[in-house]
Amino acid sequence: MSETTMLEAIRTSLAEAMRADERVVVLGEDVAVGGPWGATAGLADEFGVERVRNTPISEAAICGVAIGLAQSGLRPVVEVMFVDFVTLALDQLVNQAAKAHFMSGGQLAVPLVLRTQGGAGQRGGAQHSQSLESWLAHVPGLKVVMPSTAADAAGLLRSAIADPNPVVFVENKTLYFRREEANGSEPVPLGRARVARRGRDVTVVATSRLVSEALAAAEELAREGIEVEVVDPRTLVPLDLDAIVESVSRTHRLVVAHEAVEHGGFGAEVAAQVQSAAFDELDAPIERVGAPFAPVPFSPPLEDAYLPDRADVTTAVRTLLRRSA
């Protein structure tokens, strides 16, 4: 079995999508020279700079151009270098892309993918480290994808590109270079969770970087005989609530873990939906793991302390077990 990284998987998946469908075009800052991470490296050589299009630093216009391309029959994949800069394109995403199909009474479709990456841990400071997915998940009409593995990133990207709706594809910069087994890039449907680890005692629903943190916590807790089930929803919108409820109906305990600020985070939505759908299955209040209500600090020890990690998941699991004992 060969190895790959999330970045390589994304690059391969993009190239496959472009080979399979000439309507697929890529645009963004520096994409024709590979982008800052290399996610689009080599694409311009194979497909030309008309289809792999460098843009000025104009996030709003880039996103708007992509919407126009999509409305006129193409399948644009836009790269916004940091999710922090999606703020600059929010009018385009929220007011134009998300509502075009609805407001036109179904006449228009916007098959657009906006790839971006978020997350802290690289001393980027408060404007290059955020996790803003809950804003996007709040907007009807957008789909929101957060891959945690290379294989999922490749497969979800294929599905996102094929989807007739605007999809925001939120990668995590700290996952880009991890080595994983290459599993090809079979499309992974949007809206289907993956059970990353089976366990009978506690369900941890984790997204993006927190999936591997939850798996590490599960490994540690398993040594004490505590079996944690880790569920990665993979897409926040649509959310595979059935898979989460199915897991909770076996474990009767739920932790929701993400890197985003806990306050108003997507974990609150998961918790609310689960208690509504399966209150009687719960043996204890749902625990949340997320960042404190503060911008991401720059100073290394402060950033390290700020970031939710495996220790926070472990603590949450122990708290749950104590409360339901």
Add this chain to the structure above:
Amino acid sequence: MVSPAEVDAALGLELLRGMWRIRAFEERVGQLTRADEVHGLVHLSIGQEAVAVGVCGQLSSRDAVYGNHRAHGHAIAKGAPLAALMAELMGRDGGLCRGLGGSMHLVDVEHGFLGATGVVGGNVPLALGSALASRLAGHDAVAAVFFGDGAAQGGIFVESVNLAALWALPVILVCENNGFAEFTPRSAHSPVERVADVVAPYGLERATVDGNDVDAVRRAFAGFLEAARRGEGPFLLECLTHRLRGHYEGDPQRYREAIAQEEWQRRDPIRRLERRGLDERWLDDDTPARVEQETREEVEEAVRVARESPYPEPALTSELVYA
């Protein structure tokens, strides 16, 4: 370059009818707004009809057109059926957008009207995308976007102009400079009087015309369109015009005092074309009244059909969130 056709009886009547269709429709919309049959925020383009007609009359349904919040005229000139348009403003299922869009968000894909927006300047880059799509597909279709002078102060406008010029896109930016951004004269928003000057550093080919002269709009647009069909661009056509109504229906228009309203009434684009047609004898004395009457009847029929359309089923709200 082929010079645009002279205005003869056929073309003159087409232009006149096109403007009257918008005028008659919007005057009726104004009444129906006060009668609470047409709902929401309604912005009329009465007085600005020459721009929509002078531009859209030369485009085909393959050409993408985008409009702003004051877009009834853009949609009508691009071919949107009046009954479906009226039904949309009434929030009915038979509306262009099944009642989910409303006055500021009209779309008629069949006729290439890819959308109005309620966000000032918000869809200027979308027109660039449609123009780029046409180029990538090797078509000669172009894109045009209508916006007001108020949009030129927004960041998205500058980003879009830069990108359109950088990529030499076959897009025609049509500015309806009516001198007012909502309730405030342009001079209070920008020291740059002409939008054509705002884009000057980007090297766009541009023209400023009398936007109340439908023939002037048509001629200027024809030149840009011919070049855009060859893949050239972008272009900016600034049409100096004036809305004869408030920013929205119900606007008390206190700011109006400063304006020579009578002068603008005299420059009403419909009356001007009528006077010209009579002078040049391609219109006979009875025709203007007949065209007005016919378009008013057309609008009444649209109102009748729209009223018969039911409101959408409530389930529609959740059905159309995703494609």
